[in-house]
Amino acid sequence: MAHLRAPVTRRERQREATYDEIVQVACALLDEGADLSLRAVAGRMGMTAPALYRYVASYQQLVDLVAFELDKAATAEWEQAAARFPDDDPAARLVVACVRFRHWALSRPHQFALVFANPIAEADSERRELLTLSTSGHYFTDLLWNIWEKHRFPYPRLDDLDPVIREAVLEPLIPAKAEHIAPSERGLLWIYMRAWSALYGVVTLESTGHCDPRVIASGQLFRAVVLEWLAPLGLEDERARLTAILDDELARTRD
Amino acid sequence: MAHLRAPVTRRERQREATYDEIVQVACALLDEGADLSLRAVAGRMGMTAPALYRYVASYQQLVDLVAFELDKAATAEWEQAAARFPDDDPAARLVVACVRFRHWALSRPHQFALVFANPIAEADSERRELLTLSTSGHYFTDLLWNIWEKHRFPYPRLDDLDPVIREAVLEPLIPAKAEHIAPSERGLLWIYMRAWSALYGVVTLESTGHCDPRVIASGQLFRAVVLEWLAPLGLEDERARLTAILDDELARTRD
DNA sequence: CACTTCAGTTTACGTCGTTAGCGTTGGGCG
């Protein structure tokens, strides 16, 4: 009767531990530049590949788990870097987070591709659910929300949105910490989607290398995209300050 | 002395033929939803896998060749669809081409990923060269050029560009039919890069499925990105007409 | 005709994901 919740028997704890180790080892492998394989993960854990099937249904599932974990770890990095600015300065935090996001994508293109360019079939509801939990998505929506709370930039009313979009922002499937956003203010999520699309565009372009290397090195394309979004987020009168932060952060992340 | 150029011996013709067949068969395989493999391609050609090494140095090289070919074929599709509008109406053509590009990306996500999300390492100059020849890139820059010729939208002067970017637009590495653009007007390419980044962003987001499926189905996010770019391209006073074309084309491509 | 070039073969190696079946062991229950 002591613990109705968390009926953690010893077995279950053990299981969860190796489960975590699998994902952790997989991430470590990727971080060393090796590529992900069941055999490699198992090998490093002192097991054989088929044993992993006690924990993971398929290679693809492992990939998804790892993607989720990488996303979480990466987000923690950006978040920490952004925390250099106080939480009542969400604009600065957003700028820093964007730069760190880009830097992460550029320095680990393989991992970036795994997390953000990993194709997700329409049907596959399992993977979709993981995507919905995406830590980075939550973090960015949160930042946007904080910016709005402070700067009250305009967003479309629900009535002005396409019916399908209205439905999508009222009942979000995409990663978005939206519970605390009043339904009448859900138009914010439309702004989020649009901004995310723009950010995702440059960063993916740069990370995959489908771009002039000099343009990537200069960071100008990315810079332009970020600056372009200041006005729509009600940050026009902070332009100078935020630009300085942006350039500073770009310089920091340029090794 | 008849043909100094094209010293096509019989051998060379034969060789080129099977070379083409390889790429063609590979594309066919992909079109049927199968995934690319040397063995599959060879098998369908009535050969064994190692034989392909007479024509292709590695699997990755085959992928690159196929990517180039797919890009060419896809571009031809968009181009044909866009040709519904006369060539003195490049704005309409661009709108149609963008919609068709998106539609292609959504209906063949696997191929799209191959062409546009296929990571290209910094060092790998071979692949970079192929990328530079990208047919779609040429087509879009050309369209943008035509629009500028007609509508004379503003673009940054060379002096206003970051030095690195200036160099990049004067001596482009990215796919861009830029020879006919006077150096002083190369600021146009900056507009091109920025627009491409935005288009690439939505389309990749949608094609990889990292997005609410309802948003994809509605096409609203894509629509918003295209409409947003009308003004910067000097097409503001054509907004109504182009919006109609955009929506019409979206309806057409919605199966 | 002899000689070379080269397209294609067979065989083989090492990798991968995945399946099937076999020991072993340790936790939960009678």
Added chain:
DNA sequence: CGCCCAACGCTAACGACGTAAACTGAAGTG
């Protein structure tokens, strides 16, 4: 306490993959 079974990990094996090497035969060239 002792039994049983479920969970775990193993080995062996299958079929795919990219790729390397050596060999065969035919086409092209002097």
